[in-house]
Amino acid sequence: xxxxxxxxxxxxxxxxxxxxxxxxxxxxxxxxxxxxxxxxxxxxxxxxxxxxxxxxxxxxxxxxxxxxxxxxxxxxxxxxxxxxxxxxxxxxxxxxxxxxxxxxxxxxxxxxxxxxxxxxxxxxxxxxxxxxxxxxxxxxxxxxxxxxxxxxxxxxxxxxxxxxxxxxxxxxxxxxxxxxxxxxxxxxxxxxxxxxxxxxxxxxxxxxxxxxxxxxxxxxxxxxxxxxxxxxxxxxxxxxxxxxxxxxxxxxxxxxxxxxxxxxxxxxxxxxxxxxxxxxxxxxxxxxxxxxxxxxxxxxxxxxxxxxxxxxxxxxxxxxxxxxxxx
Numbered sequence: 001x002x003x004x005x006x007x008x009x010x011x012x013x014x015x016x017x018x019x020x021x022x023x024x025x026x027x028x029x030x031x032x033x034x035x036x037x038x039x040x041x042x043x044x045x046x047x048x049x050x051x052x053x054x055x056x057x058x059x060x061x062x063x064x065x066x067x068x069x070x071x072x073x074x075x076x077x078x079x080x081x082x083x084x085x086x087x088x089x090x091x092x093x094x095x096x097x098x099x100x101x102x103x104x105x106x107x108x109x110x111x112x113x114x115x116x117x118x119x120x121x122x123x124x125x126x127x128x129x130x131x132x133x134x135x136x137x138x139x140x141x142x143x144x145x146x147x148x149x150x151x152x153x154x155x156x157x158x159x160x161x162x163x164x165x166x167x168x169x170x171x172x173x174x175x176x177x178x179x180x181x182x183x184x185x186x187x188x189x190x191x192x193x194x195x196x197x198x199x200x201x202x203x204x205x206x207x208x209x210x211x212x213x214x215x216x217x218x219x220x221x222x223x224x225x226x227x228x229x230x231x232x233x234x235x236x237x238x239x240x241x242x243x244x245x246x247x248x249x250x251x252x253x254x255x256x257x258x259x260x261x262x263x264x265x266x267x268x269x270x271x272x273x274x275x276x277x278x279x280x281x282x283x284x285x286x287x288x289x290x291x292x293x294x295x296x297x298x299x300x301x302x303x304x305x306x307x308x309x310x311x312x313x314x315x316x317x318x319x320x321x322x323x324x325x326x327x
Contacts, residue, residue: 022267022323024284028073030057030308030318032066035078042066042076045308045318047103047169047235048290049117052140057290057308058103058119059318065103065119065134067142081119081132081146099128101289102170102180102235106133107197111205114138120179123155124166133204150209157212162220164188168289169235172197173244173272176216184232184251192219192236192244192274219274226250226281229263234289239303242272243327247291247307248279262287267305269327282323287311301327 030042039062046060050070057066057076063085068076082098099122106116112135121128129152135144159165162181166188169180177197183190199214223231229250236246250263265288268279282288286309296302307321 021281021283022325024282024307024321024323027306027320027322030066030068030320031075033075033077035064040075042308042318043316044310045320046101046289046310048292048306048308049103049105050140050292050294050306051105051115051117051136052138054136054140055292055306055320056103056117057318058100060099060101060122060310062100063098065117070140079134079142081134082130082148098130099124101168103290104170104172104237105136106201107172109201111201112136112144114143117142118170118177120151120167120170122165122167123151123158124164126152129155131210147204148208149204153209153211154214157215158193161193161215161218162189162191167193168233169237169246169291171236171238171244173238174242177214178236178238178244180233180236180246182232182234184230184249188232190221190223190231190233192221192233194218221270221274221277223248223266223268223277224279226266227263231266231279234265234287235291237291237293238272239293240295241327244270244272245291245293245303245305246270246277247288247305249287249289251287265307267291267323267325269325280325282307284321286319286321288321296324299326303327 042059044059044061047058049056055068063082064078066076101122102120117134120131131149133147137143166182168182177195179193181191194216195214231248246268249265252260266281268277270277288307289310290308292306293303305323309319
């Protein structure tokens with residue numbers, strides 16, 4: 001099926017500019033107050049969203065969300081998303097975790113007057129289909145109960161549109177909900193999936209069951225290689241100009257379930273028509289899995305990119321990084 005499909009899809013080709021390397025600086029380690037999971041740090045940071053005065057980080061090996069103050073260096077707090085506990089042993093934990101990979105801020109709507117956070121899983125396995133919505137108040141603080149969502153039917157539909165479904169990023173752009181699929185496995189697709197935001201939210205708040213009715217389009221993209229290893233999407237965000245900023249990692253693996261060594265990370269800037277990509281390598285060997293972009297008021301066209309990392313090891317402490325790019 002996919003062999004025929006490729007002939008009808010415009011693929012965007014890109015080449016990494018390894019000479020224009022962006023300097024990365026650490027902002028902080030992702031240390032936590034003890035909290036619900038009983039761990040003192042985020043090890044597998046997978047996505048980042050900013051709401052008002054707060055930074056929210058999703059970790060793919062937890063049942064909780066990490067919350068930090070936007071300005072400050074104090075430890076974060078855990079916010080419980082799903083009930084239950086995960087096994088402590090790494091392989092057993094990996095086989096049971098919900099694999100929450102992406103988070104974004106939803107716009108104000110009749111159900112959430114100040115907006116809400118949407119947390120989504122990878123869908124790389126059938127059981128990785130639990131998502132949720134958390135309303136926030138005007139300051140960005142979580143201000144209501146967690147609304148669980150079932151994305152099983154939607155993800156089953158999306159598996160007919162991309163090879164090896166592995167959602168790693170989510171954001172809102174011009175009335176669409178964009179999902180970034182990570183093509184880090186053999187025959188996997190790097191792609192941006194467009195959903196109609198209104199249809200998605202209607203299903204989310206009405207039945208809490210998501211299906212393929214919100215699907216709009218899929219845009220396949222080739223990201224090139226970094227140090228000889230293929231890059232694949234790990235997150236995306238939208239800036240006020242409408243451009244989309246991505247982060248990507250060069251992870252040497254043919255399996256969307258098993259991790260591999262990381263050769264480095266990069267960021268890419270593209271248009272909202274998904275026709276161009278400008279890619280820059282980062283001067284870090286860390287696997288960057290989450291990105292948030294904020295314009296620099298005193299520098300037209302300048303962006304500060306806030307990044308978070310996943311060490312793929314329970315003992316590693318995730319980090320928040322910063323870099324700057326001019327569009």
